[in-house]
Amino acid sequence: MERTLVLLKPDAVQRHLIGPILTRFEQKGLKLVGLKLRRFPLETIQKHYSDHAAKPFYKNLVSFMTSGPVVALAFDGKDAISVVRTLVGKTNAREAAPGTIRGDFGMSFSNNMVHASDGPEAAAKELALFFAEEGDLVDWEPVDLGWTYNVDEELA
Numbered sequence: 001m002e003r004t005l006v007l008l009k010p011d012a013v014q015r016h017l018i019g020p021i022l023t024r025f026e027q028k029g030l031k032l033v034g035l036k037l038r039r040f041p042l043e044t045i046q047k048h049y050s051d052h053a054a055k056p057f058y059k060n061l062v063s064f065m066t067s068g069p070v071v072a073l074a075f076d077g078k079d080a081i082s083v084v085r086t087l088v089g090k091t092n093a094r095e096a097a098p099g100t101i102r103g104d105f106g107m108s109f110s111n112n113m114v115h116a117s118d119g120p121e122a123a124a125k126e127l128a129l130f131f132a133e134e135g136d137l138v139d140w141e142p143v144d145l146g147w148t149y150n151v152d153e154e155l156a
């Protein structure tokens with residue numbers, strides 16, 4: 001099992017897309033283990049995007065991500081990191097495939113609605129940043145786990 005971080009960016013919140021996007025992840029079979037709506041502090045967003053600090057788009061990105069509320073989500077699942085990134089689609093929403101979240105809901109490179117961790121190291125760093133408090137992440141067992149997976153083959 002892997003755990004990954006998803007952010008629903010300010011454009012997703014303003015466009016009333018929290019529900020439709022969350023539904024995609026839930027219906028896929030990912031287990032929601034963390035959910036937070038916040039205006040995250042500037043320092044949190046700067047740390048989150050620290051790898052992009054030298055990039056020309058960094059300043060606009062940080063300003064966009066602090067311009068309104070963001071929803072932080074944590075999901076568990078087998079291969080959750082790549083499963084989530086496939087659901088989200090290409091960074092440029094205009095080029096993202098139909099059926100992906102960005103492909104179905106967006107038209108922009110910057111206002112691309114969703115951030116998803118791009119690997120295990122990033123996921124660990126980002127989860128620690130956005131779900132730092134005791135009790136932020138909730139462990140529970142979905143009653144349909146044995147229908148979502150072949151437990152013996154896939155979860156042993």
Ligand code: CMP
Pocket residue numbers: 052057061091109110111112114115116
């Ligand atoms: P995200 O997955 O959140 O990771 C970095 C973000 O920077 C990316 O989505 C885009 O929204 C944003 N961004 C804006 N311009 C660029 C660019 N030229 N290259 C990559 N990312 C960009």
